[in-house]
Amino acid sequence: MNKKKILFICPYPFDEAPSQRFRFEQYLSILEKEGYEFKLAPFLNLKAWKILYQPGNSIKKLFWLILSFINRFFLLFKLAPYGFIFIHREAAPIGPPLFEWAIHSIWRKRIIYDFDDAIWLEDPTEKGSLKARFKWKSKVKSICKWSYKVSCGNEYLAQFAQNLNKQVVINPTTIDMQYHKEIKVSNSDKIVIGWTGTHSTLPYLKILMPVLDQLRKEYEFELLLISNQKPNFDVNYMRFLKWNKESEIEDLNQMDFGIMPLTNDIWSKGKCGFKLLQYMAIKKPIVASSVGVNKKLLKESEAGFEANTDKEWKEAIIKLLNDAELRQTFGISGQNYVKNFYSVNTNKKTFISLFQ
Structure with a gap:
């Protein structure tokens, strides 16, 4: 095990989702300069991500969902070299926290658990739906308890996590000022x-x-x-x-x-x-x-x-x-x-x- 090696477990492919880009991906080059090695392990690959929010394609979506779970299972046998496992939001989008439990209880790895929304609550747009039930919101509390540290986007989220974990860090979603620049564009008169x-x-x-x-x-x-x-x-x-x-x-x-x-x-x-x-x-x-x-x-x-x-x-x-x-x-x-x-x-x- 190398304390300078980090595995980032996340929902989406690299450079595709705002929460990942601005929560941890924009810090990867900084980690590299500090001597850390890392690997990203998204739940969805790029092909799966591209059809996820498209209408139809139910069979393809089911295929990619099953394949993604299989890949997560085999990932459990590749954790030995890593000193830290950084989990952004969740290891899998549905079901109980089986992967997180295995990482903590079997592999005894240090989990950094990161979230930037009140993900333990039911999303108002999904309230009462079958989708909401499958998301297994109660797992957030368990993952907080199992984690070495919890990284929260604001004080409200941190207050929730502090009831479950003593090492909570307020890690705000931030802006790369070299990327977000003011530029002049041709606008309408309005x-x-x-x-x-x-x-x-x-x-x-x-x-x-x-x-x-x-x-x-x-x-x-x-x-x-x-x-x-x-x-x-x-x-x-x-x-x-x-x-x-x-x-x-x-x-x-x-x-x-x-x-x-x-x-x-x-x-x-x-x-x-x-x-x-x-x-x-x-x-x-x-x-x-x-x-x-x-x-x-x-x-x-x-x-x-x-x-x-x-x-x-x-x-x-x-x-x-x-x-x-x-x-x-x-x-x-x-x-x-x-x-x-x-x-x-x-x-x-x-x-x-x-x-x-």
Whole structure:
């Protein structure tokens, strides 16, 4: 066993999923410079990942799911060289934590357990479904107990983990300022209000659509929506861009300011505010629901407005639509804040400490 060798067990292929890219993948080069060796072991390979969220293909999906479980089983016989096993979210997307139990109880490996959502709770979009039952949410508590250290994206998640494990590290989701850069792009004459996120978070934006519809009757603006899937709603002032890692930063820079509506519930409190960090990193002002870590980011960054009611959302958006100077001031403040507190550079010592 080599304490400088790490196996990263994760759900998705390398460089494909935001949670992995910004939770640990962007630190791999830093680990390498510190003398660590590592290997990634995703549950899904690239072929499986590409069909997972496509409609149909049920037989192919079942085939890849079974094959992925088989590969996980054989992985258990390859753990000997590793000093640390870093598990991001879970070793398998469904079923009890059999793999995690084997890693802890049979192999006696040091597990670093990492998560950036309240994954022990039932996702509101899946509540009561068969899918929710198969996810076996109770396993999160067990994995926390078995872990050498638990890496949590914010204080709310850490409070949960601290009841189960004495070594909990608040390891925020961070921004690589060399990647998230402000660049000039050719925009339309209209102010662009931006939102980005995966398809699973689109319901939060949908809640805000009546407010935007009302504002659009009086003000000229465009809603830019960047996601991995088209929304199930459409309006004539909305422009959809399919998320593309090759053009991600250029697409984000088309915004004049970014929004992040959330519902005020225990699931949302587990969110790590990554949308806001992305907006701020490229010098875009923000309007967001002050739920969970959003409240902290809004207060400390002074980069925009909090909005929790329809009236507050309208007032905040109108101010940013009408005042270019205010947008610039908020943008500078937010960018400095991310650079000083939520960048890879400022957090690298915390990340490396997980393996010490």
